[in-house]
Amino acid sequence: MKKILIPLLWLLSSLALAQTAQPTTSDPLSNKRAVALSEELRCLVCQNQSIADSNAELAVDLRRQIHEQIAQGRSDQQIVDYMVERYGDFVLYRPPLKATTLVLWMGPPLLFVIGLWLLLLYLRQRRSRVEVQPLSSEDRARAAALLGDQQGKQS
Amino acid sequence: MNRYLLPLGIFLVLVVFLGIGLGLNPREIPSPLIDKPAPAFDLVQLHEPGKSLTTKDMQGKVWLLNVWASWCVSCREEHPVLVELAKTRVVPIVGLNYKDQRPEALRWLQQFGDPYVMSIVDGDGRVGINFGVYGVPETFVIDKTGVIRYKQIGPVTPKALQEKILPLVAKLQQ
Numbered sequence: 585m586k587k588i589l590i591p592l593l594w595l596l597s598s599l600a601l602a603q604t605a606q607p608t609t610s611d612p613l614s615n616k617r618a619v620a621l622s623e624e625l626r627c628l629v630c631q632n633q634s635i636a637d638s639n640a641e642l643a644v645d646l647r648r649q650i651h652e653q654i655a656q657g658r659s660d661q662q663i664v665d666y667m668v669e670r671y672g673d674f675v676l677y678r679p680p681l682k683a684t685t686l687v688l689w690m691g692p693p694l695l696f697v698i699g700l701w702l703l704l705l706y707l708r709q710r711r712s713r714v715e716v717q718p719l720s721s722e723d724r725a726r727a728a729a730l731l732g733d734q735q736g737k738q739s
Numbered sequence: 740m741n742r743y744l745l746p747l748g749i750f751l752v753l754v755v756f757l758g759i760g761l762g763l764n765p766r767e768i769p770s771p772l773i774d775k776p777a778p779a780f781d782l783v784q785l786h787e788p789g790k791s792l793t794t795k796d797m798q799g800k801v802w803l804l805n806v807w808a809s810w811c812v813s814c815r816e817e818h819p820v821l822v823e824l825a826k827t828r829v830v831p832i833v834g835l836n837y838k839d840q841r842p843e844a845l846r847w848l849q850q851f852g853d854p855y856v857m858s859i860v861d862g863d864g865r866v867g868i869n870f871g872v873y874g875v876p877e878t879f880v881i882d883k884t885g886v887i888r889y890k891q892i893g894p895v896t897p898k899a900l901q902e903k904i905l906p907l908v909a910k911l912q913q
Contacts, residue, residue, distance in 0.1 A: 628768060628873035641838065642873055645864050670871040672771040 614654045621650050621660060625667055625675050634677070770871050770890045777804070777879065777887050778869035785836050785844055785858035792833070792859050794885060801911045803832045803904070804879040805855070805895075806867060808839040809847040811875040817894030818851050824900065825854035830908045834858040837867050837875055880904060882911045 619636055625646070627638035635643045635650075646667070653663050664676070673679045681689050719727075772778075781793045805821060807814040825832060834855035836844045841860065848858070861867050870879065880889040889907055891899055 631765065642864075645868060649868060669771060670868060671873065672769060672871075674768045 614651070617654055617660065618647070618650050621663060622647055624664070624677055626677055628671055628675065766874065767892050768873070770887075772871050772887050773890060775887060777881050777885050778866070780859075780861075780866045780869070782835075782859040782861060782866060785834070785841065785848075785860050788841075788860075792857055797831075797833065797881070798885055799883055801830060801883055801908055802881055803830055803908075804835055804870075804881060805832055806835045806837050806870070806872050806875050806877045806879075808837045808875050809843040810839065811837075813894045814876045815851070817876055817896070818854070820895050820897055820900060821854040822852040824895075829905065830912075831856040835866065835870075836860050837872065838862065838864045878904070880907055880911070 622636035622643075623634050625635045627633045627635050627640055627643045627646075629640035629642050630638050633640075633643075635646050637643075649666075650663055653666065658666075667675045673685070679685045679688065777794055779794045781791055784790045784792060807818075821832060824830070832855050834857070836858055838861065844858070844860075848855075864872075870877075874892060876894055878891040878895050879887050880891075882888050888911060889903065891904065895904065
């Protein structure tokens, strides 16, 4: 009995989860636009999900807003502006480049350049350290003696 | 000894930044509506569905707009604070009943007390979106000219009231 019941429950549970953004219009082009837009916008309730992914009530409402505004003939940019006016740059997964977001945009390339510079500095220092040690005649004699010794043992 | 100083320095900087990060609340997103005119609305009243309230009716007064719902758990937490504030009559509070059912909202006010000079109904959450509401409760401080001056995200705590909201209200009322 258990052998049948558990896989059955498994199947049923996946049915309960299969619930994604419901399209509200039948026009495929505006649906596509609505989905693309809602994937670009971050849900404020569950912050790691886009409006398209989230099932939070607010996300449902905002998806409805997007559909309505597309039906009203507003452009994508106008709809994005509408969201930013109300919720700020935070709703955008790709925030605009301005004074407050400068560190966000410039930080990673800057860190990369600093890292590269440090690496080059280190490599150059290491090379000079290796080169600055010529062998003295004493060292050579010792090395020859050791090598000769070893050769004698091996033969 | 010197060779340990750089990694130690980097580590300390990291600790400071992560420490600051721990102290921040990621749920508090700065509102772009601060210092902008409050969105215009024309909503029916909760107690008298035949009447409505518009943004213009509140002009000339400093007032609070409190977004709440009977299904909102944190609203229960802040409600006694609002009831106490209403008793002092320092500032009128307008309640925006957000995505709620009228009978439940009315029962809630009866049970926990009604701190609002007026309750208005935003059944489908459209006015909420215009105000950038994303987590109930939220409270807005609106000045005499209808400009939003402050937004409290989450429950109004006695501390937020004493340290931020009341001093701001006093300043705006002058």
